[in-house]
Amino acid sequence: MSALLQDAKGIDETRPPEGLWSIAWRQLRRNRVAMVCLAILCAYTATWLYAEGVYWTAKIRGIVPDYKISHYEIRNGPPTAAHPLGTNFAGRDNLKQLIQGARIAFEIGLLTSIIVIPLGFVMGALAGYFGGKLDTAIVYLFSVVASVPDILLIMSITYVTRAAVERSTAMQSVTRYIDAGLLSICVGMGFTGWVGLCRIIRGEYLKHRERQYVLAARSLGVGHGAIIFRHIMPNVAHLIIINFSLRFPGLILTEVVLSYLGLGIASEPSWGTIINDAKQRLWLGNWWELGGATVAMFFLVLALNLFGDALRDALDPKLRIAEAKTG
Amino acid sequence: MAAYIIRRLLSVIPITIGVMFITFFVFRVVGGNPAYRIAGKNATPARIAQISHERGYDKPLFLNLREFPSHLLDAQFPTLCGNLLRFDFGQSIITRERVGTMLREGVGPSLCVTTPLFVIELVLGVGLALLAAYYRNTWIDRGLVLFSVMGMSVSTLVYIMLAQYWLASQWRLFPVWGFESPRYLILPVLVGTIAGVGGELRFYRTVMLDEMYQEYVRTARAKGVSSRRILFHHVLRNALIPILTNVIVAIPFLYTGALLLENFFGIPGIGRLTVMALFNFDDDVVFATTFIGSVLFVLFNALTDIAYTWADPRIRLR
Numbered sequence: 001m002s003a004l005l006q007d008a009k010g011i012d013e014t015r016p017p018e019g020l021w022s023i024a025w026r027q028l029r030r031n032r033v034a035m036v037c038l039a040i041l042c043a044y045t046a047t048w049l050y051a052e053g054v055y056w057t058a059k060i061r062g063i064v065p066d067y068k069i070s071h072y073e074i075r076n077g078p079p080t081a082a083h084p085l086g087t088n089f090a091g092r093d094n095l096k097q098l099i100q101g102a103r104i105a106f107e108i109g110l111l112t113s114i115i116v117i118p119l120g121f122v123m124g125a126l127a128g129y130f131g132g133k134l135d136t137a138i139v140y141l142f143s144v145v146a147s148v149p150d151i152l153l154i155m156s157i158t159y160v161t162r163a164a165v166e167r168s169t170a171m172q173s174v175t176r177y178i179d180a181g182l183l184s185i186c187v188g189m190g191f192t193g194w195v196g197l198c199r200i201i202r203g204e205y206l207k208h209r210e211r212q213y214v215l216a217a218r219s220l221g222v223g224h225g226a227i228i229f230r231h232i233m234p235n236v237a238h239l240i241i242i243n244f245s246l247r248f249p250g251l252i253l254t255e256v257v258l259s260y261l262g263l264g265i266a267s268e269p270s271w272g273t274i275i276n277d278a279k280q281r282l283w284l285g286n287w288w289e290l291g292g293a294t295v296a297m298f299f300l301v302l303a304l305n306l307f308g309d310a311l312r313d314a315l316d317p318k319l320r321i322a323e324a325k326t327g
Numbered sequence: 328m329a330a331y332i333i334r335r336l337l338s339v340i341p342i343t344i345g346v347m348f349i350t351f352f353v354f355r356v357v358g359g360n361p362a363y364r365i366a367g368k369n370a371t372p373a374r375i376a377q378i379s380h381e382r383g384y385d386k387p388l389f390l391n392l393r394e395f396p397s398h399l400l401d402a403q404f405p406t407l408c409g410n411l412l413r414f415d416f417g418q419s420i421i422t423r424e425r426v427g428t429m430l431r432e433g434v435g436p437s438l439c440v441t442t443p444l445f446v447i448e449l450v451l452g453v454g455l456a457l458l459a460a461y462y463r464n465t466w467i468d469r470g471l472v473l474f475s476v477m478g479m480s481v482s483t484l485v486y487i488m489l490a491q492y493w494l495a496s497q498w499r500l501f502p503v504w505g506f507e508s509p510r511y512l513i514l515p516v517l518v519g520t521i522a523g524v525g526g527e528l529r530f531y532r533t534v535m536l537d538e539m540y541q542e543y544v545r546t547a548r549a550k551g552v553s554s555r556r557i558l559f560h561h562v563l564r565n566a567l568i569p570i571l572t573n574v575i576v577a578i579p580f581l582y583t584g585a586l587l588l589e590n591f592f593g594i595p596g597i598g599r600l601t602v603m604a605l606f607n608f609d610d611d612v613v614f615a616t617t618f619i620g621s622v623l624f625v626l627f628n629a630l631t632d633i634a635y636t637w638a639d640p641r642i643r644l645r
Contacts, residue, residue, distance in 0.1 A: 140345065141345075144342055144345030144346055144349060147624050148349065149620045151586055152616070155602075249479075253482050257483070257587060261602060283492065294481060297480070297482065298480045302477060305480060
């Protein structure tokens with residue numbers, strides 16, 4: 001009733017205008033595909049958090065987690081009530097492995113973004129805002145990185161990082177908590193993936209620095225740092241989220257390739273390592289192992305792709321798909 | 328025009344030097360002395376010193392300041408750049424073959440796979456995109472988009488495994504592995520097309536739809552041009568620029584080869600060569616493939632810019 005009354009009052013002019021995010025949310029709510037994808041993503045996020053729980057509980061208690069215990073008497077088992085997706089070569093439950101795979105996928109997404117977002121954003125902002133020689137230098141840098149065939153550069157960095165991590169004693173305190181393979185994959189993909197974000201952000205800062213509100217801030221004596229981060233950044237922050245949601249599926253697929261090439265994660269079951277293990281069992285007729293991993297990956301990547309598209313349409317209709325194209 | 332072309336081609340040089348620097352930095356500075364990796368785990372210090380000396384890993388990295396100024400450039404990076412500029416790619420550690428020869432032998436098989444793949448993907452991608460754009464916002468369009476996103480959501484690896492298992496091993500339609508006759512190429516090309524066409528279709532569809540909502544389309548429709556003529560005559564020609572960019576930029580990757588396909592189907596191309604080299608610490612081979620790949624990439628990028636003037640007379644180059 002009260003809501004109706006409020007509506008009846010008409011437009012309240014003292015109320016601040018509706019922001020970008022609430023408009024975008026309203027548009028997303030109307031998009032049925034996006035809502036289904038969001039539900040799928042929530043389910044995956046819940047799975048991820050559950051898997052983190054399992055992993056860290058075992059880690060803190062100092063025991064071998066459930067999904068890693070071998071049962072050789074039931075190895076390569078078909079799906080049963082106890083093991084809905086069968087068991088793998090060591091008799092471990094495939095479903096539990098897939099759940100941990102979801103954890104790895106999210107960890108890859110997050111760890112890579114820890115490199116990509118600050119690097120891409122700061123470089124892009126500095127280049128776009130200051131222009132001149134700095135811009136030339138940064139554009140040169142990302143042109144160089146973009147000129148090396150993508151997968152080659154990822155492979156090389158991952159490979160070398162892994163060797164360096166395993167050699168160094170200082171890194172051992174880190175690799176006790178984060179798998180060395182996982183870390184090097186993220187470094188490899190992080191130091192190649194920032195180019196896309198950097199390009200977009202640079203373009204936006206080029207545009208925004210000519211705007212009146214920036215001029216106004218400058219005239220009031222606001223420093224460059226404050227303009228970059230406090231004035232312009234809120235206007236371009238949505239691009240980071242769009243970029244993330246469209247980059248994430250690519251990361252998951254690349255992890256599979258790296259695992260196949262032997263650059264993957266060694267001690268934990270990622271989807272890539274599961275698929276590579278399952279490859280050999282496919283020839284024995286055990287299709288459920290490969291099938292399970294493929295389906296688990298398929299829905300996450302599909303939901304991310306579709307939701308990312310919808311999010312981009314809602315937040316920034318001008319942005320083209322071209323910028324998000326993954327090889 | 329000529330000045331522009333020359334300037335654009337000259338810009339290849341700094342980028343190439345940058346690429347060499349990055350590769351060098353990754354492999355020799357972060358990676359450390361390759362002699363340790365070549366010699367293996369149980370090598371004696373004498374053996375490592377010997378390898379280092381033979382291959383010049385004991386020299387300073389960038390500039391030889393100890394013997395300034397006579398041998399200033401007698402260091403690893405300047406030597407590498409000099410060699411690559413003379414197209415001297417060195418020698419493989421594993422096979423002792425000249426890297427140049429290995430690359431020449433690899434180009435053929437790589438092109439055999441990537442060229443048909445490239446052409447089929449392009450034709451299918453543009454064709455289906457035209458179809459989607461023509462029937463935009465109908466179930467044909469939505470179906471095509473959903474289909475392409477679904478296709479992109481499965482790992483290429485899974486496609487390869489399923490194709491090898493069912494099409495090749497179970498149904499015996501194609502050979503599973505090898506490179507002996509054209510029959511061996513069908514499966515890799517087929518798998519590559521299935522894995523890649525979704526992305527192409529989605530990209531070209533966006534390009535076409537971007538054009539679809541331009542003013543000139545409305546004008547054309549207003550004066551009574553048929554939908555089909557608008558699509559093929561007006562939209563397609565304007566969409567040519569992004570299509571052209573996408574196509575020309577993809578050409579260098581024909582040379583780099585299809586990494587996964589070559590490895591899985593046993594095609595002795597450059598993609599396979601590179602992966603092998605990476606795992607055997609064969610850094611001369613890695614440097615060579617990276618160098619040629621990036622030079623081609625930068626060159627073709629420059630060519631794209633030049634090709635714009637042909638595709639779109641409105642673009643004037645300064």
